[in-house]
Amino acid sequence: MPIAGREVPVSKQDKVLFPQAGLTKRDLADHIEHVAEVMLPHMRDRPLTLQRFPDGIDADGFVQKQASEHFPDWLDTVDVPLRDGGSQRAVLGSSEAALTYLVDQATIEFHIWPSTVAALDCPDLLVIDIDPPESSAPIGEIRSVARRLQDLFGELGLLAYLQATGGRGFHVLAPLDRSADFEAVRRLAGDIADALVADDPNRLTTEFRKENRGDRIFLDVNRNGYGQTFIAPYSVRARPGGSCAMPLDWSELAGAWPNGWDMRRAHRRLAQKTDPWQRLHDERLACSPGEAERRLAALRE
DNA sequence: GCGCTAC
DNA sequence: GTAGCGCAACGCTCA
DNA sequence: TGAGCG
Secondary structure (H helix, E strand, O other): OEEOOEEOOOOOOOOEEEOOOOEEHHHHHHHHHHHHHHHHHHHOOOEEEEEEOOOOOOOOOEEEOEOOOOOOOOOOEEEEEOOOOOEEEEEEOOOHHHHHHHHHOOEEEEEEOOOOOOOOOOOOEEEEEEEOOOOOOOHHHHHHHHHHHHHHHHHOOOOOEEEEOOOOOEEEEEEEOOOOOHHHHHHHHHHHHHHHHHHOOOOEEOOOOHHHOOOOEEEEOOOOOOOOOEEOOOOEOOOOOOEEOEEEOHHHHHHOOOOOOEHHHHHHHHHHOOOOOOOOOOHHHOEOHHHHHHHHHHHOO
């Protein structure tokens, strides 16, 4: 794969990693080539968690946070303090070459922190994961939850952004001004989720344990934690069709499916549409978690 | 996917 | 040379 | 303290 500034070889390009769809490592490398320009701004300063599947998605893959000893020197890493006092060298996806190298290592899913190296302890993103049960839920209900989150975010002064996860649900996120730590942001996210659950307790839940969720849609706020991650925009998912996480405009929600974009459809889309998250990191649009929490409290009186 | 060890 | 093996996660919540 | 969860 010829990449501006650096030549990154991709081995075994014909290796089939998605048996059902017949997709190969070459398809993954091509995907990176197509999406790198819009993907990199959302990744470059965030520690990565990799999900690698050297023998394809039907075999056991593994999760990787610590950069391997054999990873090349030119791959950017960041020293991440661990809770037990130790630390870990985490990989950064700071260039197309880096992403291509990681694809060569059979990385299929790229997961990112909701904070950046500028302030690992203070998230610049709030993330709420709308996670339907494995039995799934009517698409209309799932979309309606996303819409309700958008409305509530708006009332709290939070800018709402939407992503189809490539799995069963959607992410709704908001840019933050880094004025609060994870504890405060997780509390805000929890309060937002609780407010929605209170209005629709038969369809929504924040129950931690799967067995207690029943067939309700799980509002997962646990991504708002130190060292926690969510699926990077434009990342492929380790699913039979090779679906992608896809940032969406809110106007697209009415016809959107969580796993509605495979690699080919993603490439066609990017050829004719700019990144809906283009302004996500415009600091002038970042919101204050403290202010949002105050507005939510006022709303509940 | 890689690297080390044992044959 | 190569087959086999070990390794590649963490933080949080609830019981 | 540890299993479950993502």
